Amino acid sequence: MTTPLAAKIAREVGTPALVIDMDRVEHNIARIQAMCDAAGVANRPHIKTHKSPLLARMQIEAGARGITCQKLGEAEVMADAGIDDILISYNLIGEEKIARLGALHERAAMTVAADNAVVIAGLPAAAARAGKPLGVVIECDTGRQRAGVETPAEAVALARMIAASEGLSFKGFMLYPTEDDWPRAQRFFDEALAGVRAHGLEAAMVSTGGSPNLKNLGQLKGATEHRPGTYIYNDRMQVAAGVASWNDCALTVYSTVVSRAGPERGILDAGSKTLTSDPGGGLDGYGLIIDHPEARIAKFAEEHGFLDLSRSNSRPNVGDVVRIIPNHVCVVVNMVDEVVMVRGEEILGPLPVAARGKLK
Amino acid sequence: MTTPLAAKIAREVGTPALVIDMDRVEHNIARIQAMCDAAGVANRPHIKTHKSPLLARMQIEAGARGITCQKLGEAEVMADAGIDDILISYNLIGEEKIARLGALHERAAMTVAADNAVVIAGLPAAAARAGKPLGVVIECDTGRQRAGVETPAEAVALARMIAASEGLSFKGFMLYPTEDDWPRAQRFFDEALAGVRAHGLEAAMVSTGGSPNLKNLGQLKGATEHRPGTYIYNDRMQVAAGVASWNDCALTVYSTVVSRAGPERGILDAGSKTLTSDPGGGLDGYGLIIDHPEARIAKFAEEHGFLDLSRSNSRPNVGDVVRIIPNHVCVVVNMVDEVVMVRGEEILGPLPVAARGKLK
CATH class of the missing domain: 3.20.20.10 (Alanine racemase)
Known part of the structure; x- marks a missing residue:
């Protein structure tokens, strides 16, 4: 289920990665x-x-x-x-x-x-x-x-x-x-x-x-x-608010499935230190997995995203790289020093989140 | 209600600031x-x-x-x-x-x-x-x-x-x-x-x-x-777990009250981009305000912490600098590039959070 671009991101950039489609x-x-x-x-x-x-x-x-x-x-x-x-x-x-x-x-x-x-x-x-x-x-x-x-x-x-x-x-x-x-x-x-x-x-x-x-x-x-x-x-909240479609969501978090400890659960390498605990105003779970929309990002450890796969017919395997639209993109961007710019299938390079960490 | 050290932090460092007592x-x-x-x-x-x-x-x-x-x-x-x-x-x-x-x-x-x-x-x-x-x-x-x-x-x-x-x-x-x-x-x-x-x-x-x-x-x-x-x-979760006392909490977030838009509410300059939305495993609110323990950090915008002061007899004024023990200190430290070291009333200087932002 890993797309060619996701495989390239994992290989050349590493996951988790925040990827913006220019x-x-x-x-x-x-x-x-x-x-x-x-x-x-x-x-x-x-x-x-x-x-x-x-x-x-x-x-x-x-x-x-x-x-x-x-x-x-x-x-x-x-x-x-x-x-x-x-x-x-x-x-x-x-x-x-x-x-x-x-x-x-x-x-x-x-x-x-x-x-x-x-x-x-x-x-x-x-x-x-x-x-x-x-x-x-x-x-x-x-x-x-x-x-x-x-x-x-x-x-x-x-x-x-x-x-x-x-x-x-x-x-x-x-x-x-x-x-x-x-x-x-x-x-x-x-x-x-x-x-x-x-x-x-x-x-x-x-x-x-x-x-x-x-x-x-x-x-x-x-x-x-x-x-x-x-x-x-854009993000899940904007789609829920009716002001954007899924195709308007320009930022996607690429994350690797690092464990499938049980048949109905899995673990992503994106936890609360990547996706944040922002509930998105009451959305179900902490992000939409484009490749497995019926999988639920149910909870977090700091570097683990815990997947509930009980509703999923097709379940990701260890090593698969999935794409996630976050609940609230503003706080997710704030977690990283740079995002990765892509256009189509091409990786253009990093874009610094230059004003991150400026709390004051 | 602003302590002398809090006033000094606000003046010399600015708020919000993460302060560690060495x-x-x-x-x-x-x-x-x-x-x-x-x-x-x-x-x-x-x-x-x-x-x-x-x-x-x-x-x-x-x-x-x-x-x-x-x-x-x-x-x-x-x-x-x-x-x-x-x-x-x-x-x-x-x-x-x-x-x-x-x-x-x-x-x-x-x-x-x-x-x-x-x-x-x-x-x-x-x-x-x-x-x-x-x-x-x-x-x-x-x-x-x-x-x-x-x-x-x-x-x-x-x-x-x-x-x-x-x-x-x-x-x-x-x-x-x-x-x-x-x-x-x-x-x-x-x-x-x-x-x-x-x-x-x-x-x-x-x-x-x-x-x-x-x-x-x-x-x-x-x-x-x-x-x-x-x-x-340490943090509120560790105190709740019974493995630390409040006096063992070495990291405090210093934050300024920037608005008192209504009598029963106030706004801190520390929001979800500082304190994070981590619920701390079901704690009440998003941190303990040492100076106003009966005030509740009820919700967040990205750079606003919204205070419910309805249970507070003594209510902070605009400009007051308060000290907050966060729910979950690990994810809060992860938001900043540096913390401020103090010893007693003395500001020692910044300490880089050198491994922050290393998601991979």
Whole structure:
């Protein structure tokens, strides 16, 4: 059951290996850029998925306005590669972070998100260090219960605080609407926008987020841009969300069956240190084995993936190399220092996951 | 609620940070070595927990016989640091792996585990490359349903296959008994030992495994060594297993509270890309916050840890730096390129997690 490419990957690269199909990567970049263009919303891809300056540049060359990063360390890697329009969609706190943000803003046009006054109070020092205004968007929570102020009134109060802060520029709003309730996001945004306008402020950037939300693209009246991340590779979660097909899944984990200790079980050389324990929001098992879709990756040790083969008519043998679509590709890419690029049956070479390990 | 050391870590290193207390590390190394010495069982620590040649050398200097690795890449890093008695407790398959194993065996005394004939059939090529015999232990499963043959008869058959293979040397048995049924492991081992002896073979290495099994140390009559890993740092799982106290937990994740979007919730800057989604075998939440033990790390985004503060009388503020004991320290260490060494209130500096990212 080992495909010719899988045999070549095992022989030349070794398993487990994270393999990206560049034809699919390019197709995904083009498809979503076209979707954003058609919706009249700029694309600001979140690079947390791939963490690669090369892929970020491909996204920008395809038409993306800039990029989104979740951590300063990611933005530093991207700025090093010459990318100069970066949103950090994260509350940055503490003098270590503020000093780095200031240094970064000297060489790239940075925008940061904030959802509270402590964060905003720290930001003027970064602007002062850079010697130019720093744009700040207010993160708004419209039901997801992640970061973000819970009411339009709080958003307006923070916008006014930003506008009154030396060196800061109020830039707009950042939202991450729940997939099933964009009307709620619209009501929140409309009220927040009216509120800031009453104080003479304008929202130049209104950013929505999430690859699963691509199905709602253009639904928020007033949105200027969208921040999809996972779409470049896709995964089981995106297929489950209805925004990608299996053929859009560009990243596959190649793994060798190293044991068949019992007739109804097997062991892969990809465990929680490769595929991660991310449940993918309640998916069955920890990945889809393309070659044995009825086999279940039931649990993990750190370097073992335990297969339940009880439902499998065709069962893999020791030494077989299988291909796995992970539950959540962003956290899987984060486990490795490089992925392997292929096109068709050809191995092109390694691609560094350059911004991996930048927790800060 | 931020301790002076936590404030210093945040200021000088930044959060999230993985901090190891070297007094506790040294105490853990000494305590478990003494326990092995008292039980008359050699210590062969598993380095998958720390992935650091410096710490491996400290373990050996304290009396460990050699080390255990789970992947070839880990063993390569350790051999580079001069460690020359290494067990790879893993089925190695495929020509890419066998070539590397051979190169490694040229410069270090390698022993490998196997639980099937396909693996054993590949190993002579490694011995041939090294120009010296390669020791092989049979992995035996005594109830855990991980890797390992399920019956003593299979173990005996594989031992005979090893003994008959050019360049291979049958070295003994590797077990990872379930914590509550060492009598079963004893019966399995006794039968397998009698079986190989009937064919003129002897078991020079009989290795048991697991930090939670330290409470059973010495219980397997005939065991020559034990492979504990997590004991060097410990974590919530080890405390739950009754083999460590909170004061034995040497690794702490320092994390900043970046949002308090609602009165009963908060957000840490440590998400699944730092603490991992490892449930720790059914523990409540994803880590213990020392400073707020009644706060629950309820779920994750990639860079957000979501706090449920509903049971907390004292609730952390935005900007507070908290200390977290992770559920499963081995997979958390695996997320970072370096940890930070401290002693008391002093920051000693970074320690590279040199063998991280060696999936193969």
